[in-house]
Amino acid sequence: MALHSDNLLLFLAVLDQGSFSAAARALGRVPSAVSMAVAQMEAELELRLFERSTRELRPTEEARALEPQARQLVARLAQLQAHALALHQGLERRLTLAIAPELLSAAWSEALAQLADEYPALEVDVLSAPQAAVLRMLHAGEIDLALVFERVGFDERESFQELGSERLVAVMAPQHPLAGQRLRQDQWAELRQIAVARRDAGTADDPRVLVSRRLWRTDSHLATLSLVQAGLGWAFLPQRMVDPLLEAGALLQIEFENMSNEVRLWVDVVWRRDRPLGLGARRFIALMRPGYQG
Structure with a gap:
């Protein structure tokens, strides 16, 4: 068969180097062997x-016509070999990542782009759901990795890697009756706060973000944002989420008289302790660690 992998590499080497002797040096062969192999292909x-003369070697129109597909085949063969090696090293067929919606603007996409460059044959699914749903999917074995805010307490089913932090800022709608005022403790303690907080009996919520006596609970920061924009209360919301709204005047940042108007929460990537991570998942976590900017 004339067009097997070795001959394709040799053919492209002669095209790129411009002579049999230069191609032979590039391939680690003797010039006579390269010349004979090309003659056999022809x-x-x-x-x-190739048109041969005493002064130069020139590719024919037929050679130029074959060149694009030859390069594609060599590239695909290299990808196939790299994929086979990665599978041998533990690369999973598919990586499924679920992200809390408030973290969709974090640096995970850059890490996935680099992962795709390194393992182009790896299939990736990206899902988004409220944090509680993301963790349920993780425990049910439906996803490999969860990108979520830190959890209160410790779940023995989980392993995790801390990545960085997100800043939450106190905001309210500009039409709120107290908008623009510097709030005293007696005011914000009685002012309705809208918070992402679980309703499970006995569940301890994070005291850093639940400060008002009057509380409405939601299961996501997106639902909280909708209620705040409707003027129904104030909330701590992720800086990345509210920055465009603050700049547009659609939200106002609250100033408290006796406490900070921001809280920092850590961001974790979480996986099941009883399911060893594949090569793609391990590499994604490694790429996220230096790239995340909280």
Whole structure:
């Protein structure tokens, strides 16, 4: 068969180097062997690939016509070999990542872009759901990794890697009756706060973000944002989420008289302790650690 992998590499080397001797040096072969191999290819294909003269070697029109597909085949073969090696090293067929919606603007996409460059054959699914739903999917074995805010307490089913932090800022709608005022403790303690907080009996919520006596609970920061924009209360919301709204005047940042108007929460990537991570998941976590900017 004239167009097997070795011959394709040799054919492209002659095209790129411009002579049999230069191609031979690039391939670690002797010039006579390269010349004979090209002649054999031409005989089997019944095509003239190179015009030979005493001064130069020139590719024919037929050679130029074959060149694009030859390069594609060599590239695909290299990808296939790299994928086979990665599978041998533990690369999973598919990586499924679920992200809390408030973290969709974090640096995970940059890490996935680099992962795709390193393992182009790896299939990736990206899902988004409220944090509680993301963790339920993780425990049910439906996803490999969860990108979420830190959890109150410790779940023995989980392993995790801390990545960085997100800043939450206190905001309210500009139409709120107290908008623009510097709030005293007796005011904000009685002012309705809208918070992402669980309703499970016996569940301890984070005291850093639950400060008012009057509380409405939601299961996501997106639901909280909608209620705040409707003027129904104030909330701590992720800086990345509210920055465009603050700049547009659609939200106002609250100033408290006796406490900070921001809280920092850590961001974790979480996986099941009883399910060893594949090569893709391990590499994604490694790429996230230096790239995340909280």
